Amino acid sequence: MYLYNSATHKKEPFTTHTPGRVEMYTCGPTVYHFAHIGNLRSYIMEDVLEKYLRYEGYDVNRVMNITDVGHLSSDADTGEDKMLMGAKREHKTVLEIAQFYTDAFFADCAKLNIKTPDTVQPATGLIPEFINMVQGLLDRGYAYIAGGNVYFDTSKLARYHIFFDHDQEDLQVGVREGVEEDANKRNKNDFVLWFTRSKFEDQALKWDSPWGVGYPGWHIECSAISLKYNGEYLDLHCGGIDNAFPHHTNEIAQSESYLGHPWCPQWFHVHHLNTDDGKMSKSKGEFLTVSLLEEKGYDPLAYRFFCLQSHYRKALVFSWENLDNAAGAYRKLIARIAALDPDDGAVDEAVLEASRQKFMKAVGNDLNTSLGVTAVYDALKAGTNDATCLAVIGDYDRVLSLSLTEKAAALRKKTVELGEIKATMSIGAGASITVTGEGDPAVDALVLKRAEAKKAKSFAEADRIRNELRAQGIELTDTPAGVVWKRV
Numbered sequence: 001m002y003l004y005n006s007a008t009h010k011k012e013p014f015t016t017h018t019p020g021r022v023e024m025y026t027c028g029p030t031v032y033h034f035a036h037i038g039n040l041r042s043y044i045m046e047d048v049l050e051k052y053l054r055y056e057g058y059d060v061n062r063v064m065n066i067t068d069v070g071h072l073s074s075d076a077d078t079g080e081d082k083m084l085m086g087a088k089r090e091h092k093t094v095l096e097i098a099q100f101y102t103d104a105f106f107a108d109c110a111k112l113n114i115k116t117p118d119t120v121q122p123a124t125g126l127i128p129e130f131i132n133m134v135q136g137l138l139d140r141g142y143a144y145i146a147g148g149n150v151y152f153d154t155s156k157l158a159r160y161h162i163f164f165d166h167d168q169e170d171l172q173v174g175v176r177e178g179v180e181e182d183a184n185k186r187n188k189n190d191f192v193l194w195f196t197r198s199k200f201e202d203q204a205l206k207w208d209s210p211w212g213v214g215y216p217g218w219h220i221e222c223s224a225i226s227l228k229y230n231g232e233y234l235d236l237h238c239g240g241i242d243n244a245f246p247h248h249t250n251e252i253a254q255s256e257s258y259l260g261h262p263w264c265p266q267w268f269h270v271h272h273l274n275t276d277d278g279k280m281s282k283s284k285g286e287f288l289t290v291s292l293l294e295e296k297g298y299d300p301l302a303y304r305f306f307c308l309q310s311h312y313r314k315a316l317v318f319s320w321e322n323l324d325n326a327a328g329a330y331r332k333l334i335a336r337i338a339a340l341d342p343d344d345g346a347v348d349e350a351v352l353e354a355s356r357q358k359f360m361k362a363v364g365n366d367l368n369t370s371l372g373v374t375a376v377y378d379a380l381k382a383g384t385n386d387a388t389c390l391a392v393i394g395d396y397d398r399v400l401s402l403s404l405t406e407k408a409a410a411l412r413k414k415t416v417e418l419g420e421i422k423a424t425m426s427i428g429a430g431a432s433i434t435v436t437g438e439g440d441p442a443v444d445a446l447v448l449k450r451a452e453a454k455k456a457k458s459f460a461e462a463d464r465i466r467n468e469l470r471a472q473g474i475e476l477t478d479t480p481a482g483v484v485w486k487r488v
């Protein structure tokens with residue numbers, strides 16, 4: 001495949017150190033709060049990338065950390081400890097907070113069809129390895145002790161800035177909130193490898209080390225965790241674009257200085273999700289989580305569909321209206337797949353193989369997921385028998401992971417129970433009515449009115465219409481494909 005590499009600023013053929021094998025690392029969440037859907041956009045796109053590489057036949061070893069210590073609120077070494085913030089907010093211990101939000105993160109991932117990486121390592125579980133790496137950096141002259149803390153000395157590097165030019169990165173540091181000067185640092189970009197002195201007297205988690213009782217800096221965990229589980233040569237490192245500096249820049253500094261050779265040649269960064277408010281995590285004061293989407297009646301996979309419709313290197317604008325559009329398109333797509341008959345013909349293997357090649361050409365060009373989604377619509381229009389069409393869509397869904405054939409099969413089963421689908425009528429953004437049995441424009445109009453009332457949150461009016469229909473002997477069922485009505 002061809003993949004844009006943030007380290008070289010170019011789209012390049014994807015390569016691996018060991019042929020056929022991908023060592024892949026993903027920066028995991030800091031588990032002090034629920035992940036917001038902007039964070040989850042990154043994990044969705046990284047999941048598609050992993051599945052795409054497997055689709056191409058690679059054997060992928062994917063590793064992810066869980067940050068449960070050492071991440072300060074500014075991403076640099078200032079601000080508050082995020083875990084401590086969470087513990088104080090909820091009157092729990094740091095470990096309770098870590099466990100709760102780790103579980104919540106993986107529950108969200110499961111709802112979004114994000115596969116759990118092969119190895120998931122909480123930072124607090126690997127402290128001896130971090131100490132070992134910090135000691136190695138001290139031994140090799142890349143680190144120094146000042147004011148009780150151990151710092152990485154960026155002046156020892158021939159090249160520190162990797163992802164942006166020097167001025168841009170300096171600008172980024174400048175705009176970060178609450179940046180305080182640390183008088184112990186010899187150079188502006190130096191960063192903490194191990195804290196023994198911090199302003200957090202009540203720091204909950206501390207470990208003994210050669211430099212005193214303390215805790216690791218945030219960046220060292222990813223270098224050490226990847227080294228342990230991916231080995232000395234990492235092929236692909238992923239993360240959100242906000243992690244490029246300083247976090248990934250510092251990971252490279254530590255890993256290459258420790259190893260004495262180049263570490264990871266390919267860097268994949270997913271860009272921001274922005275809302276109308278200009279914030280990544282909130283819209284009109286609401287914190288955007290998977291649970292909130294569910295509370296508002298959205299299938300979490302409609303959000304995945306929404307993400308796949310745009311390219312990972314473009315900022316994506318989230319609004320409820322945009323999500324409505326995606327949710328409506330997703331429902332309609334499933335309804336179209338449900339209308340296919342699995343018993344119609346035998347799978348044409350030649351067509352399936354040709355479709356695979358077409359899909360790889362499209363998606364393999366810098367993970368073009370929107371073309372991957374388009375390929376599903378193309379399959380529906382291709383004029384093959386239904387069995388072949390379903391096989392092609394099922395094959396694509398190994399990468400897209402939209403549960404297309406599963407949801408379609410469930411809908412098909414439900415439809416058999418409810419009666420034959422005669423027509424699906426779109427009633428605007430995100431809603432449709434599926435008409436079963438005899439069509440009746442008067443009933444359709446009432447069903448439509450009820451759907452509009454629900455959308456406007458006039459639930460009393462929606463219930464009134466349902467009761468009115470029930471009085472006429474008409475039952476309504478809400479399905480993923482829309483509202484189905486029939487006479488009972």
Ligand SMILES: [Zn+2]
Pocket residue numbers: 026027028222247251
């Ligand atoms: Zn990381």
